[in-house]
Amino acid sequence: MTTAAAARRRYVLITFLTWLPAGLYSAPLVLLLLDRGLSLGTIAAIGAVYSVAVVVLELPTGGLSDVLGRRPVLAASAVAGLAGLALLGLAGAVWLLMASAVLRGVARALSSGPAEAWYVDAVHAAQGRDADLGPGLARGGMAASAALALGVLAGGVIPFVWPGGATVAEAGGSGRLAGLAVPVLLAAACELVLLLVVVFAMTETRGARPGFGEVLRGVPATVATGLRLAGRDHVLVRVLLVAAATGVGLAVIELLTPAWMAVLSGGAGRGVLAYALVAAVGFAADAAGSALGVPLTRWLGSPGRAACAGTLLAALALGGLAGTARLAGWLGLGAAGVAYLLMFLGLGAAVAPIGRLLHDRVEAAERATVLSVQSLLLQLGAAGGSVALGALAAARGPGAAFAVSGVLLAAAALTVWGLPRRRDAQPRALLLRHVGPRIPTRDRPREDRISRS
Secondary structure, three states: OHHHHHHHHHHHHHHHHHHHHHHHEEEEEOOOOOOOOOHHHHHHHHHHHHHHHHHHHHHHHHHHHHHHHHHHHHHHHHHHHHHHHHHHHHHOOOOHHHHHHHHHHHHHHOOOHHHHHHHHHHHHHHHOOOOOHHHHHHHHHHHHHHHHHHHHHHHHHHHHHHHOOOOOOOOOOOOOOOOHHHHHHHHHHHHHHHHHHHHHHOOOOOOOOOOHHHHHHHHHHHHHHHHHHHHHHHHHHHHHHHHHHHHHHHHHHHHHHHHHHHHHOOOHHHHHHEEEEEHHHOOOHHHHHHHHHHHHHHHHOHHOOOOOOHHHHHHHHHHHHHHHHOHHHHHHHHHHHHHHHHHHHHHHOOOHHHHHHHHHHOOOOHHHHHHHHHHHHHHHHHHHHHHHHHHHHHOHHHHHHHHHHHHHHHHHHOOOOOOOOOOHOOOOOHHHHHHOOOOOOOOHHHHHEEEEE
């Protein structure tokens, strides 16, 4: 049996390696594809393929993790990510880049939930259901944010310091930035390291692996059970509402900030570097906020209040961005940096409290599925926010979009203020009568089945 401390260390390492590739390749992605002769429309289509793959596979892969196991699903994610990033770094044909988008989407969907579910399962097995998950979840949030901060900063700087990387080709030439593919290939190498860590360090005690037919039957049943649970448990409904509102806020940030940074810094090239720096500050603040989640919960007396306080801070920061959207030059850059810092500080502080609320309401058999529902709602919120608030920003300016997203996030935050931590509001037996019978799976340990019979 893995001890709780060992599980926490491995979870933090796996989380860091999971998110580091995303940070590395996100900063140079658009410039890399432009440098290879793709139009903005084609780049948008590649991005849409990635998003569709993630949304379509999010719930099935969560159910697969609950039925088949956490380790094989996360290992498959690393393999798909390695293949997708290798194609992105080396290929130039559009169909290969489309294939890369599909593989990266598959990797993202597969990685959504298994590591966190594995950590919670390991701690519960070692210390029981009353174990304090907060410190480990907080460190996992810190690891994810630190990986994104380091990755996006490195991804934005490497093309400019790589030999010949800052040399811009003459009009009509290629090779605009010779080092643009380097961060992408480094991200692929990180996926290989992740694969090795998952295979050798992510120990998992499970029964006999289900057969192919049993997996095909078990995944839809598990997904259906997880969806019913997520939709009927009043605590989970509010937690998932916060995820959707967070997705709207993050979408507005990602959509409007790059162009805004280019305007404030005086050019597209400077805008890329400015955005990388501001994003790195935001991710670093998110890591610091994650460290505050546990003491904030102790100070306020419940994870619901801590989650509300952190999310409200993020909402107020979005309102601050709305107020500073008319500033120009270095004053605007400074104001945006402060608002980013406060926003991500608040979101980070809410990570551990929201995780405790969620994991107290679910069991191991549906844990990854509910985490996938949470991730899916965040992505759907981001998609809806991009369309609706992007149109609002085009009509009324970025300040209006920032303000609306801040109001939505504040409203969602207030719904979790009084939430109980434990399942005292709805006993488990009553909840199971509403949700339906548990789907038996062979992969659940024998003692786990006995304890719930």
